[in-house]
Amino acid sequence: MQFLRTLCFNVAITFMVVAVIGDSTCNLCQQNHVKCVNETHFSLCLDSVSPDQVMQCPDDQVCTSYAKFCMPRGVVPPSCGSDAVVNCPSCDGSSLFVCTSRTTFQMCDGDKLSSQITKCKDNTFCAIGQGQFCVDRCKAMNSGTGLQCDRESPLQG
Template sequence: MQHHQFLKNLCSLVAISSLFGVVLTAVTCNNCQDNNVKCVNETHFSFCSSGVSPDLVIGCPDGQVCTALGQICMPVGAPPACTEVNCPTCDGSSPFVCTSRTTFQTCNGYELGDQIIKCKDNTFCSINSGKYCVDRCEALKLEPTFECDREAT
């Protein structure tokens, strides 16, 4: 009986995997996908078309991720096509570092401080701007993506 249940579960897994095969393949950031976009990070994409500027980066709506599926942005929980998250680390050159889209922390040389500082509502971490937190448009003017494109924990 146990063997029968195992085979049943295995068959279900294979069936689901074949339905979402494109999702289970390793897609890396900044590569054009079958849906004609490239996810630049987990929540932003640009178009793979000679008629659209490659510098145009579009963010998915809040609570959605960039996918390799037909619908570019889908609710969190859908498999993101790109999960590469590049966040700066304390390298001794800056007293602060972004630790998410909306938070930053102090740096003590190469060590991250304990206190997490949250940006005001509707602003995003931008240490490179010299203002620490800026509105979305200003943040994306300075960089093609956020300095640390990760959800705050």
């Protein structure tokens, strides 16, 4: 009987620890020395590494607060969860251009996207809302607006 109580106690403690460890927010350095900037991208919180260097987890993995900071999607919740997901803007007749992914933008024709997809230079993010087409990673992540479109690539169609 004592064995079952001890086992139940240990299981309960484990779940509480996992809940606390997994409950982080975006853009804050975690105990694993990683700052998740969205569900799949992170930067390292180390003095020897530039803080504006954003990296991506492998395909089908999410950024977590665990020692192994990129883990398979669905196994554990991402540190920077779906409440932080950025919706991509759409053409609504008020903008000439919109970001259609993290690194691309397209021209609007009223409420429709043109077929021409324009890609930002390497290491820059789309920043139409910041009055520029593309800005460096640090400026995009540290701006008041953050990422304007958190899609990996523009939707085709």
